[in-house]
Amino acid sequence: MERLMENWRSLKPSQRRAEFFALTRPMAEELFSRVSVLDRVELLEDLPDSEIRSWLRFLPPDDAADFIQQFRKEKHHDLLELLDEQTKHGVIGLLAYAEDAAGGLMNPDYIRLRPDMTVMESIQYIRAQPRTRVIYYAYVLDAYKVLLGVLSIREILLQPAEKLIKEIMHKDFTSVHEHLPSEDVALVFARNNKLMAVPVLDDAGVMKGIVTHDDIASLVQRETTEDIQKIGGMEALDAPYFNVGFLDLIKKRAGWLTILFLGEMLTATAMGYFEGEIAKAIVLALFVPLIISSGGNSGSQASTLIIRSLALQEIRLRDWWRVLFREIATGLALGAILGSIGLVRIVLWQQWSPMYGEHYILVALTVAFSLIGVVLWGTISGSMLPFILRSAGFDPATASAPFVATLVDVTGLIIYFTIGSLILSGTLL
């Protein structure tokens, strides 16, 4: 079993189906409960309804709702009919929520207690709820299902038998609103990693269900993967590498690559504008890749750093000026380091093989000052772009390393040739 799970993600869909249907029923049930919703669809979609029914019964309502949501709307009714009455009722409630809100993630099945129960009565009551799968906490509700307090099962077990639930319940509990976006639900868990589940409430404080940490763990993993793929300069794949069809893979990569290419064409325009300078001083052309890539690299560093810090909420939108201040200082320092190395390199190289002409000191100064300017500019754009995207309502991760590099390439050329004109005018230019 463990060995199969270890290889699961790297198997092809056909291999997965073969492995799955070769298992004994109890093993297959265990596997089915562990895999992702997409895997479940993949395993079941070609089976007859009676077979699908027997597997759907294993899923708690939130997982069943996720499963049904993978199909076209017209198919929902048929799939709902495969569920037993109680689950069906729960699933219909869940399908009404947006998939990416707390309500769409939650499980409507949880342990409810009354405030006037004793500890011993509660334990007996919990023992009588064999259907409830997830029990980390018990939720204390009033007659209108308004949430009054929360208790961990552990606390109930450890309290004297005759104590009343209302005496020992926590009234200062964490909860989320039913329409809270799922990324914000994830942050609630991130802020308190001892939290196993969080109650979902409506406007009136009425309890609707619970979101458990494992639903959130897979969500966070998925979102981090999306962020990383965006940082790499492509659309998020939404599926493991080998499960994405070839044409789909091309589509997800060609889109951004083409946009970046169109942006990068401006470098040809910029270079064309400086064609006269290049013709007079070919030596300037030699350093073009070095200059622009240094801007791109420092920009990649800055943007990646800020994207991740924003995602972890180590940095807030309102901190932008603190970041700007820090990144200007960083950019100047990094630019000075690279500029010095560049200067030394050209001067030393010239002694050994005099390829940069009589004005090599001026060329070296042009390169050094351009590096300071370009690295500073790369650092500033890389660090500010995620803030700008976030405030405009876009995903900061769109400020990918290639995106920032492209932006900095065009401006880097302008910085370089402008500094070159200033320093070299009267000698080479």
Next chain:
Amino acid sequence: MERLMENWRSLKPSQRRAEFFALTRPMAEELFSRVSVLDRVELLEDLPDSEIRSWLRFLPPDDAADFIQQFRKEKHHDLLELLDEQTKHGVIGLLAYAEDAAGGLMNPDYIRLRPDMTVMESIQYIRAQPRTRVIYYAYVLDAYKVLLGVLSIREILLQPAEKLIKEIMHKDFTSVHEHLPSEDVALVFARNNKLMAVPVLDDAGVMKGIVTHDDIASLVQRETTEDIQKIGGMEALDAPYFNVGFLDLIKKRAGWLTILFLGEMLTATAMGYFEGEIAKAIVLALFVPLIISSGGNSGSQASTLIIRSLALQEIRLRDWWRVLFREIATGLALGAILGSIGLVRIVLWQQWSPMYGEHYILVALTVAFSLIGVVLWGTISGSMLPFILRSAGFDPATASAPFVATLVDVTGLIIYFTIGSLILSGTLL
């Protein structure tokens, strides 16, 4: 409280201390139990021993061991003396493990049952263990502390009172070895996201402790952040952005930036080698940034994609040839797309403003074929480099977007000017 946790990560250390010591004791205790080990050190390090003692008492043994591990070895003895006897004993055992092994992550405090207990006896026994903080599962041990089976607390609660534990325990449980590296422990949880805790065993199957999902969640988040920062082309920061000192920030970024810069200097050498060609056909220089950046961008996409898939084990090392095959096809397709756009752009532009000379068709073909070659090469290097690094024992995330871009820039220039010499020889060259 929730509001404070929300802002916690973006506060400065001095602000955190101020907020923390302004809280009522119960609130402060709650906060202390939620924050990271580094935060705890930051809060306590300047306090007198008697104060530190009162806070350390709140920590379970694994957290106390983590705390002590943040200090120099010479200080360990003094800190251990602040703990009560039982915790001290547990912590000394934990300090013997490597920090990044299952043994170093585990909590030695868990619920032990005997196989011959009844369900009712077990419940009473669990109720009598008020010190044990984490209870998701109970572990059934023989007289030699060898693990025989596992039961969730929920299952115990739901079984008839007179059943024997050995009749209902699961013997097919997941466990980890005490010296298993922590990344591999994280994978055990990733493969089974319903798992709340995993038992840690020695060679003889003797139970040493449990690793809980929340220890792993923070570990995974930390490792993902490291990966993302490496992908961005810098050393991992190991702390939130504003907590890293300015000089440290420069150091972590300047290192890789300088290495990349030194690598990128080869572009100046390569350009110097083709100086004659550039002098004869300035038009070739105009497209240098466009060509090399396209290689870099396609390489970034490929490396980021593969790094993440390897981290999630969607792809194994042995899949390298399947990836290579797929990426060659992808690289050709992407190269063909960009090549066609480049070709059309040059031809159209020439009609409007004839800046590329009479041989513009040949120039356009040079650019188009170079784009195919460079994008193909970028895709291959980007996708294979993470595999090469992993098999050589390095972190695949070191194949950062800037690293791949630098690698591809130099070879991209060679590809471009070689194709240019072939196509343009006799006309422009």
